[in-house]
Amino acid sequence: MSESLLQVEGLKKYFSISKDQSVKSVDDISLFIKKGETFGLVGESGSGKSTLGKTVVGLQAPTEGKIIYNGVDVASLNKKEKSIVNREMQIIFQDPYASLNPRMRVGDIIAEGIDAHGLAKGKERQERIYDLLDRVGLVPEHAKRYSHEFSGGQRQRIGIARALAVQPKFIVADEPIAALDVSIQAQVVNLLEDLKETEGLTYLFIAHDLSMVKHISDRIGVMYLGKMMELASSDDLFAEPLHPYTQALLSAIPVADPRAKKRERIVLAGDPPSPVNPPSGCRFRTRCPHAMSICSEAAPVWKEVRSNHWTACHLYN
Incomplete structure (x- = not known):
């Protein structure tokens, strides 16, 4: 491994919204991402996916818990190491x-x-910019233009080049194709896959599109209302x-091949509850077709039900 x-x-x-209330965007999540893999993260809007990604890379300070990078707790680092x-x-x-x-x-x-980070100056800096543009499918002349002169797909390529500029090892791709036309999405995903191989990158790939996540990811985590399901x-x-929530998400994926076996469509009732006041016990219980009395009384234990297959559900506790 x-x-x-x-x-x-x-x-x-x-996120505190009043003296006594907080939005629990990410609530007691534990996971690991192996070197060289793409870890997919899916869930409905408001599940906490993007907040998790931004907290991991340091754009937001964690309320509690540890972020360990390359075996070292990030919170213990001095300014230079950080x-x-x-x-x-x-x-x-x-x-x-x-x-x-x-x-x-x-x-x-x-x-x-x-x-x-003081990585290059003068001619070397210029050559790096041109090389980065080339790596993402753009040309040196594009360096002189402004972002509004580009299409959505080209702008995302610029964003990818900016991320690559400092020679990273780990990249959070926060729904990088959600704002793009369908015809462009596959191009950007293929670019990310190529860069993973050539640059030796590791990804946390956050998305709504489950079929695209399956295509690019080695492992997948499913989030709901701040919790990993x-x-x-x-x-x-x-x-x-x-997990019943995962089953419902997968049942909604359209099947292109009419000969393929289709999943029975599972329609969830209502909308996700407020993260300010989440349900007691299992957070999914108010929409779960298999909810039992224990689901409201106690939170399910996060456990390895099968080899390398984890879930938090009373059906398996």
Whole structure:
């Protein structure tokens, strides 16, 4: 088994909205990501996926828990050591337009990290910018333009080049294809896969599109209302989902081949509850077709039900 590059232990991220109330965006999540793998993270809007990704790379401070990178607790690092970790952990944002400064030329946007970490100057800096543009499928002339002069797919390629500029080892791809046309999504995903091989990258890939997550991910975690519901290899999760929430998500995936066996469609009742006041016990119980009395009385234990297949559900406790 590959060595873990990132471990998250008991991670919590709460946002205070009043003296006595907090939004529990991420609530006691534990997972590990192996070097060289793509870990997919899925769930409905508001499940806490993006918050988890931003907390992992340091854009938001955790309320509680540990983030261990390369075997070292990030919270224990001094300023210089933390700067190195910040360089090695990068993020690609969902909205390629909002994440790029409209007043800066593309070359300077890409070089922000290079300048901040003092990695190159002068001619070497310029050559790095051109090389990065080439690696993401753009040309040197694009360095002189502004972000508004590009299409959505090209802007996302610029965002990817910016993330690559500081030679990272770990990248959080926060729904990098959600804002793109369907015709462009596959191109960006293929680019990310190619870069993973050529640059030796490790990904946390956050997305809504389960079929795309299956295509790119080695393992997949399923989140609901700040909690992890299930975690398994991509093949195992799609072949035999254990948690009722995962089963409902997978049942909604359209099947292109009319000869393929279709899953029975599972329609969940209502909307997810508020993360400010989540249900007692299992957070999914208010929408679960298999809810039992114990589901409201106690939170299910996160356990390995099968080999490398984890879930939190009273059906397996």
